[in-house]
Amino acid sequence: MYGLRYDTGSLPAMPIRLGAYEAIFGKEKSMQVIAVTGGKGGVGKTNIAVNLGVSMSREGLDVLLLDADLGLANVDVILGMSVGPTLADVVEGTHQLNDVIVEGPEGLRIVPASSGVARLATLDQSEQNDLVRSFSEQIEAPDVLIVDTGAGIDTTVQTFVSACKTVVVVVCDEPASLTDAYALMKVMRNDRGVRRFEVLANQIDSPARGRQVYDRLTTVADKYLDVELGYLGGIPSDAYLRRAVQERVALVSKYPRSPAAVAIRDAGRRLTKNIYDGEVPGMGFFVEQLLRQPSASRH
Numbered sequence: 001m002y003g004l005r006y007d008t009g010s011l012p013a014m015p016i017r018l019g020a021y022e023a024i025f026g027k028e029k030s031m032q033v034i035a036v037t038g039g040k041g042g043v044g045k046t047n048i049a050v051n052l053g054v055s056m057s058r059e060g061l062d063v064l065l066l067d068a069d070l071g072l073a074n075v076d077v078i079l080g081m082s083v084g085p086t087l088a089d090v091v092e093g094t095h096q097l098n099d100v101i102v103e104g105p106e107g108l109r110i111v112p113a114s115s116g117v118a119r120l121a122t123l124d125q126s127e128q129n130d131l132v133r134s135f136s137e138q139i140e141a142p143d144v145l146i147v148d149t150g151a152g153i154d155t156t157v158q159t160f161v162s163a164c165k166t167v168v169v170v171v172c173d174e175p176a177s178l179t180d181a182y183a184l185m186k187v188m189r190n191d192r193g194v195r196r197f198e199v200l201a202n203q204i205d206s207p208a209r210g211r212q213v214y215d216r217l218t219t220v221a222d223k224y225l226d227v228e229l230g231y232l233g234g235i236p237s238d239a240y241l242r243r244a245v246q247e248r249v250a251l252v253s254k255y256p257r258s259p260a261a262v263a264i265r266d267a268g269r270r271l272t273k274n275i276y277d278g279e280v281p282g283m284g285f286f287v288e289q290l291l292r293q294p295s296a297s298r299h
């Protein structure tokens with residue numbers, strides 16, 4: 001039987017059976033890759049990433065959530081899940097990627113990565129190749145990959161965001177959030193060449209306020225940055241979201257008709273409208289992009 005290990009880019013010398021071919025290459029399916037970021041801490045990135053993921057799963061999409069947040073209130077905490085080995089253990093070679101993936105609500109798959117992300121920057125070439133290979137071989141490529149980044153705009157956040165085709169910037173109706181979102185877009189534009197951002201206004205009092213937040217950001221971005229902003233919508237400040245966090249359940253599962261759940265679902269639909277264009281050709285490819293970013297090549 002043909003093994004699963006292979007040298008990237010070289011076909012086996014013998015004629016291969018379709019089954020074996022699929023085992024080697026067939027898992028690489030194109031997918032949409034979405035970063036959820038925002039600059040400022042506590043604006044709602046993780047809640048939005050989780051609930052976007054669960055609501056897309058509810059709509060029948062296969063969704064994988066990569067928890068790349070180094071902070072404390074991570075995906076597992078919000079969903080009340082216990083996490084065993086993480087991506088850090090895969091990088092150290094003690095676990096397979098398969099052992100690390102956790103099944104979340106409604107079929108959402110989660111890769112707990114937070115404690116491993118800093119280590120990614122220090123991998124040598126052969127470790128990088130091994131990691132790319134495990135992602136392409138051991139993970140069934142989803143329809144959508146969502147990456148929850150931490151707060152701030154350090155090189156780790158920049159690296160993850162620039163590996164994603166779609167960048168969602170979560171912003172609240174407060175000056176510090178607007179300033180941080182602007183700083184994030186500036187560094188992503190100037191240092192990483194990202195030109196488009198999807199703005200999601202969170203914790204807003206009314207739909208009009210959400211639009212105003214977007215307009216304010218657009219005004220400064222138009223003046224000082226050469227970027228294009230899209231408006232994904234506004235998510236109201238919602239006591240049900242806080243309740244769901246306390247109960248450690250996904251808002252969109254437990255309170256699907258709450259105002260924030262409805263708004264998140266709508267934003268998800270807008271994001272996945274053109275999903276079948278598939279932007280990134282597979283998990284292995286995504287990880288390769290990630291490792292090829294400037295911060296990851298310094299070691």
Ligand SMILES: Nc1ncnc2c1ncn2[C@@H]1O[C@H](COP(=O)(O)OP(=O)(O)OP(=O)(O)O)[C@@H](O)[C@H]1O
Binds near residue numbers: 042043203236
């Ligand atoms: N739409 C909302 N309505 C009410 N409360 C909200 C809303 N969005 C976020 N919150 C509150 O903000 C808290 C922080 O949210 P979350 O952990 O998702 O932020 P974050 O941006 O991921 O934070 P960090 O920067 O630490 O990763 C939530 O626990 C909740 O109390």
Ligand SMILES: [Mg+2]
Binds near residue numbers: 047071150
């Ligand atoms: Mg978070």
